[in-house]
Amino acid sequence: MSAADPISDFETFYYNQTLDHFNFRPDSFNTFQQRYLINFKHWGGSNVSAPIFAYLGEEEAIDVDLSIIGFLSENAHQFQALQIFIEHRYYGKSVPFRSREEAFQNASTLGYFNSAQALADYAEVLIHVKKKLHAQHSPVIVIGASYGGMLASWFRLKYPHVALGALASSAPIRYFENIIPPEDGYYSIVTKDFREASETCYQTIKKSWSEIDAIASQPQGLSFLSEKFHTCRPLNKSSELKNYLDTLYCEAAQYNSPPSYPVTVVCGGIDGASGNDTLTKIFAGVVAYTGNRSCYVNQPRNLSETDMGWSWQTCSDLVIPIGVGNDSMFPAYQFDLKDYIKSCKAQYGVPPRPHWATTYFGGHDIKLALERFASNIIFSNGLRDPYSSGGVLEDISDTLIAVHTKNGSHCLDILNANSVTDPGWLVNQRKIEVKIIKRWIAKYYADLQAFKK
Amino acid sequence: MSAADPISDFETFYYNQTLDHFNFRPDSFNTFQQRYLINFKHWGGSNVSAPIFAYLGEEEAIDVDLSIIGFLSENAHQFQALQIFIEHRYYGKSVPFRSREEAFQNASTLGYFNSAQALADYAEVLIHVKKKLHAQHSPVIVIGASYGGMLASWFRLKYPHVALGALASSAPIRYFENIIPPEDGYYSIVTKDFREASETCYQTIKKSWSEIDAIASQPQGLSFLSEKFHTCRPLNKSSELKNYLDTLYCEAAQYNSPPSYPVTVVCGGIDGASGNDTLTKIFAGVVAYTGNRSCYVNQPRNLSETDMGWSWQTCSDLVIPIGVGNDSMFPAYQFDLKDYIKSCKAQYGVPPRPHWATTYFGGHDIKLALERFASNIIFSNGLRDPYSSGGVLEDISDTLIAVHTKNGSHCLDILNANSVTDPGWLVNQRKIEVKIIKRWIAKYYADLQAFKK
Numbered sequence: 001m002s003a004a005d006p007i008s009d010f011e012t013f014y015y016n017q018t019l020d021h022f023n024f025r026p027d028s029f030n031t032f033q034q035r036y037l038i039n040f041k042h043w044g045g046s047n048v049s050a051p052i053f054a055y056l057g058e059e060e061a062i063d064v065d066l067s068i069i070g071f072l073s074e075n076a077h078q079f080q081a082l083q084i085f086i087e088h089r090y091y092g093k094s095v096p097f098r099s100r101e102e103a104f105q106n107a108s109t110l111g112y113f114n115s116a117q118a119l120a121d122y123a124e125v126l127i128h129v130k131k132k133l134h135a136q137h138s139p140v141i142v143i144g145a146s147y148g149g150m151l152a153s154w155f156r157l158k159y160p161h162v163a164l165g166a167l168a169s170s171a172p173i174r175y176f177e178n179i180i181p182p183e184d185g186y187y188s189i190v191t192k193d194f195r196e197a198s199e200t201c202y203q204t205i206k207k208s209w210s211e212i213d214a215i216a217s218q219p220q221g222l223s224f225l226s227e228k229f230h231t232c233r234p235l236n237k238s239s240e241l242k243n244y245l246d247t248l249y250c251e252a253a254q255y256n257s258p259p260s261y262p263v264t265v266v267c268g269g270i271d272g273a274s275g276n277d278t279l280t281k282i283f284a285g286v287v288a289y290t291g292n293r294s295c296y297v298n299q300p301r302n303l304s305e306t307d308m309g310w311s312w313q314t315c316s317d318l319v320i321p322i323g324v325g326n327d328s329m330f331p332a333y334q335f336d337l338k339d340y341i342k343s344c345k346a347q348y349g350v351p352p353r354p355h356w357a358t359t360y361f362g363g364h365d366i367k368l369a370l371e372r373f374a375s376n377i378i379f380s381n382g383l384r385d386p387y388s389s390g391g392v393l394e395d396i397s398d399t400l401i402a403v404h405t406k407n408g409s410h411c412l413d414i415l416n417a418n419s420v421t422d423p424g425w426l427v428n429q430r431k432i433e434v435k436i437i438k439r440w441i442a443k444y445y446a447d448l449q450a451f452k453k
Numbered sequence: 454m455s456a457a458d459p460i461s462d463f464e465t466f467y468y469n470q471t472l473d474h475f476n477f478r479p480d481s482f483n484t485f486q487q488r489y490l491i492n493f494k495h496w497g498g499s500n501v502s503a504p505i506f507a508y509l510g511e512e513e514a515i516d517v518d519l520s521i522i523g524f525l526s527e528n529a530h531q532f533q534a535l536q537i538f539i540e541h542r543y544y545g546k547s548v549p550f551r552s553r554e555e556a557f558q559n560a561s562t563l564g565y566f567n568s569a570q571a572l573a574d575y576a577e578v579l580i581h582v583k584k585k586l587h588a589q590h591s592p593v594i595v596i597g598a599s600y601g602g603m604l605a606s607w608f609r610l611k612y613p614h615v616a617l618g619a620l621a622s623s624a625p626i627r628y629f630e631n632i633i634p635p636e637d638g639y640y641s642i643v644t645k646d647f648r649e650a651s652e653t654c655y656q657t658i659k660k661s662w663s664e665i666d667a668i669a670s671q672p673q674g675l676s677f678l679s680e681k682f683h684t685c686r687p688l689n690k691s692s693e694l695k696n697y698l699d700t701l702y703c704e705a706a707q708y709n710s711p712p713s714y715p716v717t718v719v720c721g722g723i724d725g726a727s728g729n730d731t732l733t734k735i736f737a738g739v740v741a742y743t744g745n746r747s748c749y750v751n752q753p754r755n756l757s758e759t760d761m762g763w764s765w766q767t768c769s770d771l772v773i774p775i776g777v778g779n780d781s782m783f784p785a786y787q788f789d790l791k792d793y794i795k796s797c798k799a800q801y802g803v804p805p806r807p808h809w810a811t812t813y814f815g816g817h818d819i820k821l822a823l824e825r826f827a828s829n830i831i832f833s834n835g836l837r838d839p840y841s842s843g844g845v846l847e848d849i850s851d852t853l854i855a856v857h858t859k860n861g862s863h864c865l866d867i868l869n870a871n872s873v874t875d876p877g878w879l880v881n882q883r884k885i886e887v888k889i890i891k892r893w894i895a896k897y898y899a900d901l902q903a904f905k906k
Contacts (some may be wrong), residue, residue: 023564025561116475119814162815365904370614
């Protein structure tokens with residue numbers, strides 16, 4: 001595996017994209033400039049139908065992906081592959097209407113912002129690029145991470161004539177409409193991760209919530225907590241602290257990657273603190289994870305475009321029901337769909353469609369539906385990733401393959417490789433993926449040969 | 454094969470359907486009442502996961518289909534199948550907005566009228582019905598004719614988690630974006646049909662067009678033609694007569710079914726006329742086909758809902774490029790996409806999207822794209838059907854199967870059977886289709902058994 005290409009090897013292009021692919025009202029014909037980047041360096045060319053690796057952007061600007069996703073450029077050379085990164089509509093520079101502000105104004109402008117439209121965007125860009133390069137018979141492998149991984153697998157399912165195969169990394173495509181019980185999802189894996197790292201750490205966190213509540217309910221309790229946790233602003237409610245800790249544990253678990261393994265770091269802090277005071281231990285965990293700062297909790301922070309965009313997406317077509325079970329280290333919480341719909345409606349004026357994802361993409365009894373239908377998707381997961389709870393963890397068929405690692409975290413397999421610190425199991429996971437993709441492409445070339453006769 | 458069930462065995466239902474599945478603007482959430490009809494008589498029930506036969510309506514009211522489509526009710530008993538007929542949006546009683554007049558007002562109301570939306574409608578209705586009947590594991594076989602046949606095959610491709618298989622009768626899914634040269638399409642088969650029926654008939658028709666033009670260009674020529682053809686109104690232009698004849702020949706070829714074989718009837722008239730006058734012969738063909746009438750050509754006629762609906766559909770997502778080649782019995786005509794777009798735009802204010810069908814559904818190099826992807830579709834055709842030119846006439850794989858008959862016509866295999874007059878090859882075509890569907894269902898039950906363990 002070679003090192004990633006520098007970002008400067010990518011050229012930027014814009015495609016005049018249709019605002020609404022599935023409607024023919026006059027306003028549907030409006031267009032916006034969708035950004036995509038191409039690296040031609042390693043491409044074997046259309047004469048030999050050399051492959052195209054297409055990264056399908058998820059909920060952020062495509063520049064971010066370019067700097068952290070290593071899988072394409074690390075493997076482009078051995079595949080002689082063209083690399084293309086395509087930005088998701090409403091993110092980065094690919095925002096319809098005149099500005100992000102206008103695009104996010106209300107449901108009338110946000111309405112066009114959903115995954116079915118994004119998939120159609122990707123289809124149009126890829127067809128356009130293949131045509132421009134006279135590469136109609138170049139096999140396209142789509143690659144995506146997290147939500148982008150869902151898009152990659154769905155793209156193979158909906159546009160098999162455009163993409164030959166998909167590498168869907170950490171794609172929780174089974175995390176809709178109670179395919180899995182919401183309480184067996186995300187938080188159950190976070191809990192497992194901490195418990196496996198340290199039973200005492202897990203116990204400390206488990207009992208901390210009620211201690212925080214107990215102190216917060218006392219006079220001066222919030223000031224005490226604010227001081228204890230060196231908050232950036234005095235706490236108004238205990239939930240501010242609890243949400244901060246919740247997010248910190250989740251982030252540590254989701255990105256629990258080598259060489260540092262953040263969960264181990266947090267638990268190292270918690271278990272290593274002197275004394276017996278639970279909240280002192282918890283704070284030590286915070287410091288161990290985030291490093292020495294002037295303050296913690298309630299740091300001033302602006303909403304990022306990912307925050308804003310994902311908030312809409314999970315309130316429109318991507319309703320992911322996340323609950324917390326009784327065995328968790330977090331306070332139990334039952335996902336309430338009615339409440340959820342109500343709050344989305346209050347925020348955007350329109351309700352989400354919680355059944356749409358399974359209607360359009362399926363997900364229930366996925367093995368039964370796809371075993372004899374569809375082919376060429378890798379569902380890769382790290383089992384320490386909380387989102388792996390909604391992933392595909394068993395092979396569906398010979399060509400719909402689950403590749404997972406016990407110790408892996410969110411999207412780890414397609415992030416930039418590190419030849420020094422990457423453990424053997426991670427190197428191996430990537431090797432397996434490359435081998436599978438090679439098999440698909442070899443079979444495709446044989447089909448192409450036969451087809452041309 | 455038993456006789457078709459009476460229409461009275463069907464119960465009528467309405468589903469509260471979403472206006473726009475792929476958008477979340479406030480107006481997308483509007484709903485309309487979509488009609489569907491169910492026959493429960495033969496259904497084996499959800500306990501045994503008995504199959505569901507779903508007829509996907511095409512460009513007309515679903516009542517019409519109910520009276521002419523025999524395949525479902527003729528086979529429901531042996532499959533213990535539930536029968537459901539679902540009406541296509543904007544046809545029959547399934548019209549959004551307050552009335553057909555309002556729905557067809559302009560592109561703002563017509564915009565929601567396209568095949569991707571219709572497929573999503575069918576998915577929602579089928580999921581709803583399966584849920585209501587606790588029949589989640591009942592295999593659904595979708596069946597469609599002509600445009601509805603395209604919908605059936607596309608439904609299996611886009612919603613494999615809803616339908617186990619599809620019988621797509623006379624579905625010209627390769628009739629888009631010059632996958633076939635436009636001049637090798639529809640009219641080339643009509644010509645072949647007439648030529649095979651009678652070489653002299655073909656020759657007579659071939660030379661008739663220039664004779665009509667020659668006469669029409671003379672003073673009193675149009676009155677002469679009006680008298681000759683007993684027109685209902687005097688001709689204003691020779692094109693009125695030529696369009697009438699064009700339509701007559703096409704209809705005869707498309708529905709060239711036993712026992713009468715209309716092409717043979719027309720040619721019988723043409724060849725059997727006494728004397729040597731071309732137009733006398735042509736008129737004899739008209740009379741032979743349409744019977745004795747008080748007048749022919751220019752009969753007063755209102756636009757049907759199919760005329761109105763299909764006109765929009767072919768000017769939005771379903772641009773079918775039909776041309777006429779030089780070897781044809783018709784005057785040559787080159788399909789001009791620019792002209793076509795211009796005339797659609799003039800009529801509706803918005804242009805069609807001629808590349809959308811292949812972008813969303815594919816069609817180019819279909820064998821290469823689908824051989825190892827997808828399963829369980831029967832593409833049935835009669836080779837005398839002009840639309841078979843855009844159909845799938847070769848097996849793509851073991852489960853994507855072309856079943857065609859040399860002498861068959863448009864949708865003949867799924868129309869009401871006639872145990873007295875149906876020829877052996879037609880009876881056999883239907884038997885093959887039933888056998889294939891039985892195989893799919895048997896395999897599915899085996900998968901289901903394994904899946905439940």
